Amino acid sequence: MNSLTALRSAVRGRVRLPGDPGFDAARRPWNLAIEQTVxxxxxxxxxxxxxxxxxxxxxxxxxxxxxxxxxxxTGRTDGVILLRTARLDxxxxxxxxxxxRVGAGVPSGRVQAAAAPYGLTGLPGSxxxxxxxxxxxxxxxxxxxxxxxxxxxxxxxxxxxxxxxLRRRVTADADPDLFWALxxxxxxxxxxxxxxxxxxxxxxxxxxxxxxxxxxxxxVLDAYRRVTADVPGELTVWLDLLHFPGSDPMVAVDVxxxxxxxxxxxxxxxxxRLPRPLSDSRRVMPVSEIGSITAxxxxxxxxxSRAELLTGLDDAAAETLLADPIAPLLSAQIRHLGGAxxxxxxxxxxPLAEPYALYxxxxxxxxxxxxxxxxxxxxxAEALPVSGRKPLTFLGPGETAxxxxxxxxxxxxxxxxxxxxxxxxxxxxxxxxx
Numbered sequence: 001m002n003s004l005t006a007l008r009s010a011v012r013g014r015v016r017l018p019g020d021p022g023f024d025a026a027r028r029p030w031n032l033a034i035e036q037t038v039x040x041x042x043x044x045x046x047x048x049x050x051x052x053x054x055x056x057x058x059x060x061x062x063x064x065x066x067x068x069x070x071x072x073x074t075g076r077t078d079g080v081i082l083l084r085t086a087r088l089d090x091x092x093x094x095x096x097x098x099x100x101r102v103g104a105g106v107p108s109g110r111v112q113a114a115a116a117p118y119g120l121t122g123l124p125g126s127x128x129x130x131x132x133x134x135x136x137x138x139x140x141x142x143x144x145x146x147x148x149x150x151x152x153x154x155x156x157x158x159x160x161x162x163x164x165x166l167r168r169r170v171t172a173d174a175d176p177d178l179f180w181a182l183x184x185x186x187x188x189x190x191x192x193x194x195x196x197x198x199x200x201x202x203x204x205x206x207x208x209x210x211x212x213x214x215x216x217x218x219x220v221l222d223a224y225r226r227v228t229a230d231v232p233g234e235l236t237v238w239l240d241l242l243h244f245p246g247s248d249p250m251v252a253v254d255v256x257x258x259x260x261x262x263x264x265x266x267x268x269x270x271x272x273r274l275p276r277p278l279s280d281s282r283r284v285m286p287v288s289e290i291g292s293i294t295a296x297x298x299x300x301x302x303x304x305s306r307a308e309l310l311t312g313l314d315d316a317a318a319e320t321l322l323a324d325p326i327a328p329l330l331s332a333q334i335r336h337l338g339g340a341x342x343x344x345x346x347x348x349x350x351p352l353a354e355p356y357a358l359y360x361x362x363x364x365x366x367x368x369x370x371x372x373x374x375x376x377x378x379x380x381a382e383a384l385p386v387s388g389r390k391p392l393t394f395l396g397p398g399e400t401a402x403x404x405x406x407x408x409x410x411x412x413x414x415x416x417x418x419x420x421x422x423x424x425x426x427x428x429x430x431x432x433x434x
Contacts, residue, residue, distance in 0.1 A: 003060035004040050004081075010056040013045040013087065027082055029073030033302035033364050034397055036075050038065075038082040045087060047159065047167060047193040054191065055165030057081055058425045065427040066191045068105045068131040070300070072138065074397040074429045085133075088193055095120060098199045099156070104133045104192055113288040121202035121287040123151045128291030129298050133192050137428075138393030139184035139349050141357065143207075143256045143290060144200065146339030147233040152183035152347050154198040160190035163421035167193075181416045184347040186392055186401065188413075188428030189420055206264045207256040207293050208282030214249035214325075216275060217241065221318050223270035224253060224334075228313075228355075233339030234258040235267050240294075241321070241332040249325060254293050255282060304370060305361045306377040307394035308386040309354035310334070320383045328372045332380065333359040348409045354387050357394065392430060401430045 007015045016023040017040050026041040039062065044050045050066075057064045063080040067073060090103035091110060095118035100111055109128025115121055123142035125135055132151075135142075140151025148154065158170045158179070170190070172179050181189045212220055224239045231237075240252040253271060257264035261284055265272055281293070310317065313334070326332045334356050341352040360377045364370030392404040402410055413432040424433075 003056070003062065007040055007042060007053075007056065007081070011042055011044065011049050011053050013049050014043040016041040026084070028300065029067070029070030029075075030300045031070070031073060031303050032300055033304060033370075034073055034075045036070070036073055036077050036082070038077045039079050041082045041084060043084040043087060047088065047161065050083065050085070050088075050191055050193055051161045051165050051167050053081065053083060054161050054163070054425060058163065058165060058423060061423075063425055063427040064191065065429075066104070066187060068107075068134060069129070071130050071134055072393065072429045076429070076431065076434070077427065080427050083191065085131075085193070090194055093118065093120070093199070098201075099196055100199055101194060101196050102132045103194045104131065106132055108132050108135065109288070109291050112290060115199050116202075116286050116288040119201060119203045120199040121205075122197065122199060123148055123154060124287075124290050125151075126291070126294045127296045127298075132197070133195055134187075135393065136195060136197070137182060137184070137187045137192065139347060139391050140393060141335070141391060143236055144258060145341050146236050146337065147258055148200055149340040149343065150184060150345055150347055150349070151197075153345055155183050155195050156198060157196040158182055158192050159194040160192050162190045163423065163425040177416050178420065180346065181348065181413055184349050184392065185405075185413050186428040186430050186432065188417055188426060188430070188432050190426060202258060202287045204260055204284065205256065205258060205287050205290070206261045206282065206284050207254075207290060208280065208285070209252050209254050209293055210271065210277040210282065211250055211252045211279045212275070212277045214241075214243075214251055217251040217322055219274055220251045220253060220271070221322065223274055225313055225318065226270040227268055228336040228338075231267050235264065237268070237336050239334045241326050242330065243325060243327045244330060249327075250278075256290065256293065260284075302364055303361055304364050304373045304377070305359065306381060306396055307360070307390050308358045308381050308384065309337075309352070309390050310356040310358055311354055311385045311387050313356055314385075317384050320380070326376070328369055329360055329362045329376055331359075331361045333361075335359065348405055348413060349391060350406070350409065352391070357391075358384065358386070359394070395430055399430070400434055401432045404430070
């Protein structure tokens with residue numbers, strides 16, 4: 001019996017090997033444009049099962065890559081056992097301590113729904129189906145990050161399986177090096193089976209999307225720049241240039257405000273004075289419905305993305321963004337950062353000094369379109385004032401950890417990896433030694 005066949009007796013969860021029914025579907029990442037070749041797929045039954053898998057892999061000289069559903073996959077999985085953690089679905093809310101205990105397979109939307117009845121919120125991203133653990137391991141850019149910082153900043157403890165297959169609890173006091181690395185350094189150091197994080201008061205939330213035809217884009221962008229020049233951290237505003245196949249180009253502004261509608265409208269004054277939008281979904285909403293604002297797909301699909309951090313959004317940058325249609329891109333999104341993001345953070349990335357993030361997305365319908373999307377993304381990135389660094393959670397498949405971290409932080413991450421996992425058993429999406 002070879003080491004892969006022996007997996008069936010080493011773990012209690014479901015094992016799929018090449019040739020088994022459902023293997024190809026089980027190994028696919030969320031982004032179907034990425035080819036993910038793996039030696040086996042294991043759906044762990046629980047944290048003990050994860051530990052048994054890691055011990056088996058270590059003895060067999062194999063690696064293990066953990067993915068709840070494959071967000072952030074890069075395809076660097078040849079010869080690796082793919083660990084699916086969806087069944088690690090513990091979720092406990094302690095409203096008095098304002099704390100949540102979240103299993104590795106729990107999506108952001110479920111945390112929001114569980115915390116909302118207590119007037120509390122986690123730090124959700126734009127999609128409700130991304131796992132909280134995956135977002136935190138990459139640092140995590142949230143709708144409420146301008147008020148509360150990185151998602152990883154709110155992590156207070158992690159339950160992990162280390163590279164020796166031992167279950168451990170990691171805190172700032174018990175293991176400061178590993179605690180630091182896991183709060184934004186990626187999944188290259190241990191397999192997180194659950195984490196504990198701080199919840200925040202959210203008695204009121206106002207949010208939604210305003211949508212105009214592209215002819216209003218110059219005025220919308222100008223108003224967006226004026227709004228984001230000086231607003232409190234409770235307000236977050238994103239701008240989206242949109243061009244969906246078969247439709248006219250559009251421009252949208254997405255908003256969340258941890259506060260009342262009247263206060264939000266006052267802060268959004270320049271946007272309020274624009275011509276009436278085609279649609280305006282802004283309303284007072286429960287935090288559990290925040291995923292409806294951008295209505296991102298909740299099923300896997302192919303995509304090509306590129307992200308950058310912008311050092312500014314001056315007249316020249318605005319002119320560049322609007323000089324030509326974004327096609328063949330579907331969207332060019334600008335996220336306002338600043339606020340708590342720019343404050344000190346004891347995380348591998350540290351504070352985000354850049355005031356805006358740029359996210360460019362297209363669908364590779366065929367090889368020619370894929371090439372055109374890549375060319376357009378490159379042209380925009382090269383023409384805009386980018387800093388050259390970007391959050392780990394925004395890296396693309398062809399990028400490396402060196403694109404996210406400053407040299408000193410990267411070297412510390414590498415030293416921790418060498419010491420804690422000398423045999424390379426744990427494989428993150430962006431290996432720090434790669």
